[in-house]
Amino acid sequence: MQIRKSPEVHDVVIIGSGASGGMAAWNLTRKGLRVLMLDAGTKFPRSQFWSHVKPWQVPERIAAGQKPPQFYVDLKTAPYQTPPGQPFDLVRVWGRGGKTNIWGRVSLRYADLDFAGAEHDGWEIPWPIRYKDLAPYYDNVDRLIGVCGGDDDQDSLPGSRYHLPPPAPRCGERLLQRAAGNIGISIVAGRRAVLTRPHNGHAACHYCGACGKGCDVGAFFNSSDYLIEPALASQRLRVIDNAVVARILTDDEGRAGGVQYFDRFTKEEHTVKARVVVVAASCIDSTRILLNSKSHRHPNGIGNSSDVVGRYLSEQVRLHMFGFVPELLGAPVQNDDGIGGEHVYMPRFNHRDGRKRDYLRGFGMQFWGCGAGDNAGWAKQIPGFGADFKTAVRKRYPALVALHPYGEVLPYADNRITVGAAGVDDYGVPIARIEFKYRENERKMMTEMYQTAAAILKEAKAEILPYDPLFMGIPGQAIHEHGTCRMGADPKRSALNGFCQMHDVNNVFVVDGAAFTTASEKNPTLTILALAWRATDYLANELKAKRL
Amino acid sequence: MNPTRRDVLVTIAAIAAPPAEAQASFLTAAELVSLTVLVDTIIPRTDTPGAADAGVPAYIDRRLAANAQLAERFRAGLKAVGADFPALSEAQRTELLQARQDDPFFQLVKSMTVDGYYTSKEGLAGELGWHGNTYLTEFKGCTHPEHQR
Numbered sequence: 001m002q003i004r005k006s007p008e009v010h011d012v013v014i015i016g017s018g019a020s021g022g023m024a025a026w027n028l029t030r031k032g033l034r035v036l037m038l039d040a041g042t043k044f045p046r047s048q049f050w051s052h053v054k055p056w057q058v059p060e061r062i063a064a065g066q067k068p069p070q071f072y073v074d075l076k077t078a079p080y081q082t083p084p085g086q087p088f089d090l091v092r093v094w095g096r097g098g099k100t101n102i103w104g105r106v107s108l109r110y111a112d113l114d115f116a117g118a119e120h121d122g123w124e125i126p127w128p129i130r131y132k133d134l135a136p137y138y139d140n141v142d143r144l145i146g147v148c149g150g151d152d153d154q155d156s157l158p159g160s161r162y163h164l165p166p167p168a169p170r171c172g173e174r175l176l177q178r179a180a181g182n183i184g185i186s187i188v189a190g191r192r193a194v195l196t197r198p199h200n201g202h203a204a205c206h207y208c209g210a211c212g213k214g215c216d217v218g219a220f221f222n223s224s225d226y227l228i229e230p231a232l233a234s235q236r237l238r239v240i241d242n243a244v245v246a247r248i249l250t251d252d253e254g255r256a257g258g259v260q261y262f263d264r265f266t267k268e269e270h271t272v273k274a275r276v277v278v279v280a281a282s283c284i285d286s287t288r289i290l291l292n293s294k295s296h297r298h299p300n301g302i303g304n305s306s307d308v309v310g311r312y313l314s315e316q317v318r319l320h321m322f323g324f325v326p327e328l329l330g331a332p333v334q335n336d337d338g339i340g341g342e343h344v345y346m347p348r349f350n351h352r353d354g355r356k357r358d359y360l361r362g363f364g365m366q367f368w369g370c371g372a373g374d375n376a377g378w379a380k381q382i383p384g385f386g387a388d389f390k391t392a393v394r395k396r397y398p399a400l401v402a403l404h405p406y407g408e409v410l411p412y413a414d415n416r417i418t419v420g421a422a423g424v425d426d427y428g429v430p431i432a433r434i435e436f437k438y439r440e441n442e443r444k445m446m447t448e449m450y451q452t453a454a455a456i457l458k459e460a461k462a463e464i465l466p467y468d469p470l471f472m473g474i475p476g477q478a479i480h481e482h483g484t485c486r487m488g489a490d491p492k493r494s495a496l497n498g499f500c501q502m503h504d505v506n507n508v509f510v511v512d513g514a515a516f517t518t519a520s521e522k523n524p525t526l527t528i529l530a531l532a533w534r535a536t537d538y539l540a541n542e543l544k545a546k547r548l
Numbered sequence: 549m550n551p552t553r554r555d556v557l558v559t560i561a562a563i564a565a566p567p568a569e570a571q572a573s574f575l576t577a578a579e580l581v582s583l584t585v586l587v588d589t590i591i592p593r594t595d596t597p598g599a600a601d602a603g604v605p606a607y608i609d610r611r612l613a614a615n616a617q618l619a620e621r622f623r624a625g626l627k628a629v630g631a632d633f634p635a636l637s638e639a640q641r642t643e644l645l646q647a648r649q650d651d652p653f654f655q656l657v658k659s660m661t662v663d664g665y666y667t668s669k670e671g672l673a674g675e676l677g678w679h680g681n682t683y684l685t686e687f688k689g690c691t692h693p694e695h696q697r
Binding site: 052054055056058059063066100167168169170171173174175178206207208209210325332333335336337339343373374376377379382383384385386387389390391392398412 | 592
């Protein structure tokens with residue numbers, strides 16, 4: 001097949017349109033650079049979101065042949081392989097804005113406890129940056145996208161001067177907050193990228209609670225509306241739809257010169273040229289591209305002389321506990337939708353004086369699903385049937401509380417992705433094989449995560465729904481993949497410097513979750529945005545200084 | 549109050565006569581009768597609608613039509629419950645199900661009944677009182693003085 005080669009040399013080509021790709025496009029065009037973005041899908045029109053389709057209307061609509069936007073890419077288009085008995089659920093959205101269309105929106109700043117963890121416990125390497133390096137960028141991001149939250153900061157949860165007002169907690173959240181406080185555990189106001197008032201031209205939240213279906217008014221940050229549309233308006237961004245990137249192309253010296261991609265539907269091969277390549281295709285897809293970019297200068301994939309690319313895949317380990325608080329049994333049902341997801345958060349506390357633990361790092365806790373929800377799946381665990389069962393479910397419905405601890409998974413060299421042995425996709429490009437296991441440290445942390453959630457529920461005198469304390473969930477389901485192209489001070493032990501720039505190839509930047517040195521217990525997107533902003537400030541300066 | 553046999557047949561007639569385009573369906577008419585009685589024994593009509601009133605049999609049938617593996621397992625389970633199940637008295641049905649509460653098929657039917665009923669308008673809005681997914685200008689949260697710290 002003929003290869004379509006574009007003769008134009010762009011300043012920067014960005015692979016991917018999610019949080020990090022959108023940030024790169026917005027910031028670089030703002031600085032006057034001419035940018036090409038390759039997006040593996042197309043725009044998801046907000047007018048087609050099913051945000052206000054009631055649960056019982058869903059089957060009717062499907063029976064009538066209608067479909068909500070198909071956010072999640074199917075495994076036929078984007079296959080990957082896992083070893084038998086070692087599943088990893090990889091969730092990806094190909095299309096404008098990527099996963100930010102339907103993300104959880106929890107926006108927590110990393111603390112020095114996270115950046116410097118390895119300095120204290122010696123496990124693998126610390127980040128090459130500290131909170132003070134990223135703090136101005138966290139401020140920038142908060143101001144740009146709008147993050148609501150409180151000022152009840154902690155050593156493990158740095159604050160912000162720019163939070164929008166936090167929403168009032170729901171009844172169940174209040175009761176958990178009180179119970180946790182009684183046993184010395186702080187539950188603070190949550191921090192979430194949801195607009196509790198109009199912000200930078202974006203509409204305020206109308207508290208419909210359907211964020212997971214996409215927001216029909218754009219009241220929470222999504223990369224498409226908040227970053228890519230303004231970048232397009234600058235006339236300096238061009239986006240190519242349905243461009244599935246295979247490889248970064250290099251010259252004889254091993255420097256990046258462009259990108260090879262395939263049209264998602266026609267499968268036609270194309271190449272484009274650029275002075276700088278920004279990789280932002282989400283952790284595992286980005287890493288796959290790097291590993292597939294082999295040449296005589298880069299026999300293990302581009303920028304991989306350290307052999308760390310693909311290694312140290314760090315997801316998070318989490319669990320879910322449910323209970324019913326006595327004060328709310330049989331209470332009048334309220335509209336508990338709020339801003340979707342919990343209005344409170346339990347920051348990490350296990351590092352504090354006087355607490356002993358037999359594992360490294362820590363966990364926080366989220367509480368989505370407290371109160372009257374749009375289903376009652378938990379009722380499957382209420383024993384019995386008949387009229388008594390119905391009464392038992394109705395009584396408990398307003399009293400539901402939900403606890404979801406999230407714990408850091410340590411970086412391990414053999415939790416990794418590889419290419420080559422797992423076959424190829426429909427475009428003939430080698431697919432990723434994902435090998436990921438929880439280890440002893442995660443099992444021990446899980447024990448304390450269960451104990452902490454159970455202790456809060458017991459103090460709240462809640463009826464606890466049965467749970468399996470050995471259940472660790474299927475890896476990948478937190479949708480927080482990090483670490484497979486980590487940054488670090490030592491080029492022998494890391495692939496990127498603190499500006500997400502490859503040690504080996506200075507005109508390649510990897511700005512998504514792959515760049516993280518550790519996972520921490522926190523949701524990554526706010527930090528991805530701050531890192532991508534900082535990296536592209538540096539990139540633009542280096543280009544102007546003609547060092548790239 | 550449990551549905552009489554006539555109620556069941558009326559429900560079946562409604563299910564069996566879908567609008568113009570034939571809907572994807574898996575279960576036979578006889579199986580639907582059994583299923584209807586079964587789901588109504590799990591969530592009966594009381595002062596609010598029951599599972600059959602809320603269209604749960606059709607909901608389950610649609611899910612089965614979309615999942616061949618599940619459908620065959622379901623059919624075998626339904627067969628084991630017995631063709632005479634709908635003809636049993638309420639007391640007999642209750643006794644029969646009480647003895648089978650740990651049975652995987654009962655768990656499956658209960659699970660699908662819970663999913664279908666508590667996402668139906670009758671079950672979610674009517675029975676539970678959900679009134680969310682709307683447009684609000686403010687969210688007041690918990691206003692109970694006794695719940696504040």
